[in-house]
Amino acid sequence: MPHCNHIEKVLNDAKVKDNVLKTFNITKYILGHSSSCDKLMYTMKCSTCHEINAGSNFICLQCEYTGCWNHSHFLEHSTTKNHIFGINSSNQLMYCFKCQDYIGDIDLLNSSFLNKSWDDIQQHTDIPQLEKTDGLSGFVNMGSTCFISSILQFLIHNPYIVNYFMTQQHHNKCQIKDPTACMSCSLDAIVADTYGSVKNGNMDDGFISMLNCAWKINHNFAGYSQQDAHEFLQFLENQLHNDYKRVEHRGSATDGSYCKCIIHSMFQGALKSSIICSECNDGSKTITDPFMDLSLDIKDKSTLYECLDSFHKREKLHDYNYHCPQCSTTEDPTKQLSIEKLGPVLSLQLKRFEHLANGNNVKLTNFVEFPLYLNVGKYCTDGDAVSADGSGQSIVYELTAIVSHKGTVNEGHYIATIKISEDRWFRFNDSMVSELSQQQALQDEAYLLFYVIKQVQ
């Protein structure tokens, strides 16, 4: 989009610049903190025709007028009053009605809340290079490190993790500050290598430091021998959690509240295990347990929803010495697992590796279809499926990463398939990065699936 000279002129005028940014900030603040009802009634209602949401609605930067798009009412306002800037009340972006375009390329506008410190910020920051903005780089295989690199690719492309390290939340407080001695520091270094300019040394420095650090903690996870990717994820999650406890000088929460470290904030949910008496419906033996991921049985299942349905379905519990505290019956109770709490990231493990009674390990290779958007609302209620009118909670998660395993139990290879910037999929195979279509991504023989919250209604 071509540059807007009109706003440029305004921002270069010292007399009006601060006021303009202040007005913009206040408007954005109000839009961000209003109830949906207020937003609809006031910011999305056209001052001229009084219709709500007739296309987008724009709030005038210079007066109290708000005008709609569809009936060109703001356009009229802009020509009669010569007020050419409108703030879209849905997306908070500024539109120039002379250029007929949104203004997106002015950093000062995009970060208008930072106006006061702008000079200082310009001095101490670098704009990232265009070719590094998506973090499309692989990790050289240093032995059998694919189980590590595929997990890392998921993490360094996850917005919560990237934000955590970009805002230096670990770095600022860590006393060790050494990527070969602290796992969080090494992950921090990897994020910096991936997205930032590599000052001296190599792109691989961060990765090598992590292997070095992992070796000191647990030889198994240093990449000399193939390990299970899910176990590595759990190992890394544990390290990040412990590092948080160390830098924040916190012990484990004793009041039952949830840990606020980046890992628990992202992944932790809770499962309710309901045990209901089949005679009197007493549910006092119901317990709730936290979880960091869900492991799903895939035998004879062909879709992810089938696996989740099976996980959630109400069953009679046999071989369980039940004694009802209310009616004293010993009849088999019914059991049901339902989701009580969800983190913004939902990790699902498809149980592909089975340990048989005779000591052998076998891999289940059946293809399990998984959706781009996963609605887990129905798994958060008790009882059966959905209510008659199809209503009920809607909790939609978006698929962002797939870790797949190719090969046998003992000799296999892990690959990560990640969704980058809204709509493109990339395959990360050790040091090789290649683009693939959405169709192809959906055909992966998935082992681990990572969904991120998209919308809750």
Added chain:
Amino acid sequence: MESSMKAQIQQYLVESGNYEKISAKLNDKLLEDGWMDQVRRLTMNEIESDKSANFASILAKIEPQALDLVDQKTKDEVMAQIRAFLDEVVETE
């Protein structure tokens, strides 16, 4: 439909909380139908083909196609919801 009548009906829809409900349901459907991804792809293609185009011109090209691409089933469901609400509030002669 007369603009002021439409505005009145919308007012009632918002005040009763139904506007939000219907809008949220529609949003859900469009997401799960894959419509949002489709329209995004169309838009990206349009932008790629003419780097100097502005928002207004791109919208003019995309909007009719996007409206057309909405699943008929989704359109029908949302219309039914709106109709049901109107039957309750609007007096017909």
